[in-house]
Amino acid sequence: MRHFSVELEELNQKLLQMGGLVESAIHRSVRSLIEQDRALAEAVIRDEPQINQIEIEIDGLATRLLALRQPVARDLRLLTAALKINTDLERIGDLAVHVAERSLSLMHHPLVKPMTDIPKMASLVQSMLLKCLDAFVQGDADLAHSVLLSDDEVDRLRDAVYGELLQIMQRDPTVLTAAIDLLFVARNLERIGDHATNIAEDVVFLVKGIDVRHHAKQGEAL
């Protein structure tokens, strides 16, 4: 039987691999939207089964380790955190696919607004995701905490996108369906930020044993 630490390292590596795929999916789906690049959106949709496959592998590995190794204290928290983070990463992958699908739906439509806040939202949530995965690997609770603070900025950008789209829709009802697609893109990016926040909360719990969930959910109105 291999050392437990080797198996935990394998689990970490798989989570990071999944994190990398998911981060690339966000990046490509938003670039596809901005640059009206059909191939990029199709690639995101085509690659999703790979993310789903790793999700199942991570679940299997974490559950097997729970059963065989009967861990306690931090190792137990690590395995339950891995199960939760795994679920959040898979949902983020789904959300990137939703963005790619909206991008395809918008492909032959002239862009309805100068695309500034949506790319900003995308960069921000990608950076939140990278930070919380870094925090997970390095056991860095402060870094995880910094992700929690970004949530307000995501909400601010979402409000800006919504306000601008609403004005555009009121001026020109012919762009309604395109504007609604973009509303949902903003909503999906916001939810990616929520999942990154969930992961950051799990990391704080993992490192400090303190549950920081349900502390700042007020901004989630939309």
Added chain:
Amino acid sequence: MRHFSVELEELNQKLLQMGGLVESAIHRSVRSLIEQDRALAEAVIRDEPQINQIEIEIDGLATRLLALRQPVARDLRLLTAALKINTDLERIGDLAVHVAERSLSLMHHPLVKPMTDIPKMASLVQSMLLKCLDAFVQGDADLAHSVLLSDDEVDRLRDAVYGELLQIMQRDPTVLTAAIDLLFVARNLERIGDHATNIAEDVVFLVKGIDVRHHAKQGEAL
């Protein structure tokens, strides 16, 4: 030390209690919307911390049982399923709060469409939730499977709501913000259906040891 079976029963009871609270939150948030009843929406928002509290208790209990009892086979699957179902229930509670918030935002606005499909969606996802919780308690994989089949009907109703709202928005731009609120209500109900589907998949895995995730995610485009 108490019998393990007693502790598992306590876990089951807590999950059912949480399921009941969440189901009531969906019911009241949609009734509040239909009947323009402010007090009902406010009650949903006020009661959410109770759901969050039980989520933390269930996580703590399941994690403690994993550590102390070192379960294998079905008991292990039961505890990891409990952790996942717990997360899904909490998210459903959040979504019911989002519906309640939309309901408040629509409170002084004349209803923009005859409310037929939204209540139908709400009834359907409530019934999916009840069925998958029943299936969990009774270890009934067939009942859980029946929930997976309802997902297409949820998507059909969502498309009907979207189509109707889009027509209304094109005819009358003054109802844009109200119609967008309703679009998001439909989206939230759809996501409640997705979470019920997740729970049903976990129940099938629990009972049969077969992973049925990622088999029918094509309908999730919106």
